Amino acid sequence: MDGLTLSVPLSGLAALVVAWMTIGAIDRSDTGSERMRQIAAAIQQGAMAFLNREYRVLVVFVLAVALLIVAVGLSTAAMDWRTGIAFLIGAAFSVAAGWIGMRVATRANVRTAQAARHGLVAALGMAFSGGSVMGLAVVGLGLLGVSVLFLLLGVDGVERGIINGFALGASSIALFARVGGGIYTKAADVGADLVGKVEAGIPEDDPRNPAVIADNVGDNVGDVAGMGADLFESYVGSIVATMALAVLLPQVDVALAVLPLLVAASGVIASILGVVAVRAVGGSDPARALRMGTLLAGGLTLVFVALISLLIYQTWVYFLATVAGLIAGIAIGLITEYYTSNDYAPVRSIAAQSATGPATNIIAGIAVGMRSTAWPILVIGAATLAAYYIGQRAGDQGLFCIALAAVGMLSITGMTVAVDAYGPIADNAGGIAEMAHLEPEVRRITDRLDAVGNTTAAIGKGFAIGSAALTALALFAAYTAAVRLDAVSLTDPNLIVGLFLGGMLPFLFSAMTMEAVGRAASSMIEEVRRQFRSIPGLMEGTAPPDYARCVSISTAAALREMLVPGLMAVIVPLLVGFVLGKAALGGLLAGALVTGVLLAVFMANAGGAWDNAKKYIEVGNLGSKGSDIHKATVVGDTVGDPFKDTSGPSLNILIKLMSIVALVFAPLFAERSGLLGAALEQARLLARVLVMGSG
Template sequence: MDKIYIYAAVSGIIALFFAFFLAKGISKQNAGNERMKEIAGYIEQGAMAFLKREYKYLTIFIVIVGAIIGIFLNVQTAIAFIIGAIFSILAGYFGMKVATSANVRTAEAAKTGQAPALKIAFSGGAVMGMCVVGLGVLGISILYIIFGGETSYLTGFGLGASSIALFARVGGGIYTKAADVGADLVGKVEAGIPEDDPRNPAVIADNVGDNVGDVAGMGADLFESYVGSIISAITLGSSMAVNMREKAIIFPMLLVSIGIIASILGTLVARNSKANNPQKALNSGTYIGGIIVIISTLILSKTMFGDFKAFFAVTSGLLVGMLIGKVTEIYTSADYKSVKTISNQSQTGPATTIISGLAVGMKSTVIPIILIVAGILVSFYAMGGNDVNINGLYGISLAAVGMLSITGLTVAVDAYGPIADNAGGIAEMAHLPSSVREITDKLDSVGNTTAAIGKGFAIGSAALTALALFASYAEAVKLQSINLLTPVTLVGVLFGGMLPFLFGALTMESVGKAANEMVEEVRRQFKEIDGIMEEKAKPDYARCVEISTAAALREMILPGVIAIVVPILVGILFGAEALGGLIGGAVVTGVLVAILMSNAGGAWDNAKKYIESGVYGGKGSFAHKAAVVGDTVGDPFKDTSGPSMNILIKLMTIVSLVFAPVILEYGGILLSLFK
């Protein structure tokens, strides 16, 4: 079995070498004139300064939690936790380092056409994608070999990844949206200056935010999703019948190894595509990667298990992921009805813009939920869940792995968007020809849709992975069923159902507070620094960067602590079954709120861009100002609160799994007082 894990580790190393190859190729491209390099330097300095300060906070957290795990559980799980946290940090850091190099080169390449600009931007995103899958597979493989095949310790790796993902997503999301809201409300609405105008003091902070939130934060998010799905499959596989156990543990690692090769091939297809439509170019790579995984799984399933049960389970997950992505595109792309309806409603003001956007977000939950349900049922029964329950649960975990098997591509397509957005900002601030901004705007608009699709993948996989991890938790605490007629269980369900709303409120409030500081600062600079509007004086960009940095680091702590502490408290106070109810309630509401927020936010953003293309009066019109307000509301929806929900539900589930021995020993303290 160790041989297979060595092969898997090699595939992870191949992914990292491919990321290095792409990064070197990007660094060789022309970075433009001195003004472009200066602006790109500001963005990179701001992004790196934020990461360094964030990582100082997280180092303290890692040491404290690692010590707690080592004392109350075991040293092996503590080691796995620390490695998972470090690898998550590295994935975000490497991805963002290259993204801040690719943005200015994308802007320069846009002078010669759309295809060269797309190639650089997508290559930059692919570096993040390959780092995510490479480090994920390498980490799990090495730990499995070091711990002699003891799968229970791997949950620590997942907990480390999930913990960092939550802080990175929330902290990065607060940063980027505080800057974005401040820049839009004062710059575009009040001052009437264009987006990314160099006269706007918040413009550098806004572009920095694209990197720390939408690149580093998103990378940590999907790293956590990826390793969580693999670990859930391995831990459930280790609980299966003796004649199936070894194959069940090996299968997910072989599958993700194939997924890495498929992602590399898909990346090469997408970055070299001659399609005039960027969406088609990106889709071509995704479809190629998906087809390779499906064919390989067919062969692998027959070879290892002697039947096609695993193939149907994996394929159901992969197809559900792709279909959720397509549904997300339909609700968030300006090519379809929903976004055009919001744009039309903007003609009557901000209120109707917000109403129609919320309606789109709510409606967009229906089909993804039906697809997730279909994926659960197909994967459960395909693996024989009606005969042996654990086999069916293993099938669900394979569906999650299948959905995330081409994560290298999914992340590449997602991370390309912020790079294109930054390129547009640099083009505007450096006063490049309007043709350059037209190209970067087109790439950015597609990037908004691809980002929404990436979030759809992450949310769909969160539901499947959380369910698989919950099954592992039930096995660990010997929980056969959950009785909703038991008051204590119902208490857990209600608490769990409430937590995503509390979490969403806290993160939205945090963006609001930070944005308020940013708005006041931008207004102050416009008022007190003479000559900004005439470009005779330079705004104080550094002050705005500092406001976003301080606010993000301050505000990310409470939501993160709640996600980790509440499950343990509920388990200790009310017992294992109540904690099971908490997880169930959180998964239901968390998935729905995540879809609503992500899709409504993406739709508002592209409705604004659709108006900016010239319809309903174009830029500066009444409809445009209303759409900017809608987009401003949607910013924390789609980039802070919404994406954090899927991390929340998986983090609470894996915390419950890791601390299951503690809950078994001490659970139900409060209940014992009433007996």
């Protein structure tokens, strides 16, 4: 077993080596004309400046939380102070993954535009290479971090909850990256669309639009760094939760703590082979090439896990649990594609109903989003039941196998993130082609890649939501085992209060992030309007806009608005646990899981459907650009932007972060009834003494 355990960090290192080699190949590629390089430099400078400023803000938060954990660990035997060190490492690895992915994406965009001058196959290869760096960095750093901690600390590091700190660090960075990136990108996108496309009547990515650079920057900070951080913490969280259950549940063999690491390592190797296959095959059909790579990675993972389950653990149980999770992830992705792709009826129905104006467009989009929640929930429920009963047949290992299903779903995260991050690179390439006035054929190629990227992005969001549900469920199971919450009783008033609070939080969180986008977008809209009014020759193309001012507005707004929602996810579970007790905190996690997953599916799919309904019109169906029906779909798409790129995706991290906060601090809640419960108990005893004394 020791040799196998050592192979896990080597798998993580292999992913990082392939990513490093890919970075070298990208950097050696042609960057095109001087004008293309200038535009790309502006996008990269804006993106990296935002990321660096965001990380400087987060340093204060990370150090404060680490010191809190260390202080608590030193003052009580219930927690280990080394959890704070693991927290710092997890945060640092999450930051590193985001920084690497962002740097490469903003260098691959101009090279993709230049490659498109040589054809579709070359452009696909360059865009996907850029995305694969993000995917391999996520799984490489995640697996390397967890496995090295396990090798250094052993099972004791899992039993004492030290490794949980690594997951908490990853989750903390992920929430701020998702919220901050989402606010940034949607402030720029809404300003660019409403003033540029609707009011001024200029095309998308027109260099006369002052918000166009900020919009392209936003694609990277939201859909590359944000999505990467989201799946990094899901990936780490699922592994850590499964390891925790292996040692928290007495009926599970401690040796099973190694199993999730082996499954994850199998997925990393399979993802590397899937990435290589996409690059090697290429072809004239980008969607087919990406789908083939994903299916190859999934199939190889199943083969590897079957060998691990049968040869090492001598049972098919763990293989079948992994299959349940992986099939569920693929199914949720396909369901998401159905509800968000303009090849299918839901999106086309939204486009058709836009003929009567923006109101009916919005009504139709909301209905599609709500309807789209049914099948993903059924799939998640089926995967949960299948994994549970498979585990029960192996000797009361149901909860462990549910967590293992989450690891199975996330085992091909390297490939999933690669496919997802390819989209914004292709989108940026199209923007550079437009602003640099390249040949029309170049824009047609990048638009084709971008259209596939929109679908892969929607599938990626569905995958992220499904994985969040199973990961949060696994973390919830680990929390209940850690605090010995054997039964969840609806007759417990504390638990009922926790349920209601948890059910409310996703709605409050979504409102806060939506309002943040609205405020930031209002500032952007006023600035774009001001420049159109006050810069002579801007509309004629003889004077350049002030791109830097719009980038600065989005950056400042995102950093200012992300703090309160992010802090809420950490503070509320701690308050509920200390004041109302472990049962109420369990109720909080359960309530947030149910409403958070449903709301996330609704918002992500409604937003994606609105977006593709607009694109369906723009390619000449039912109307054309500039028509009344097109304007109606632009309004719907603008409403859907914060749905699909800010609030919806951030909910995934909210429910996972609250769960991992509860798990890390679980030792402090295990023997407590909460401050309120303790006060009521003291009051009851006092009343009893008084009654006995008067008698």
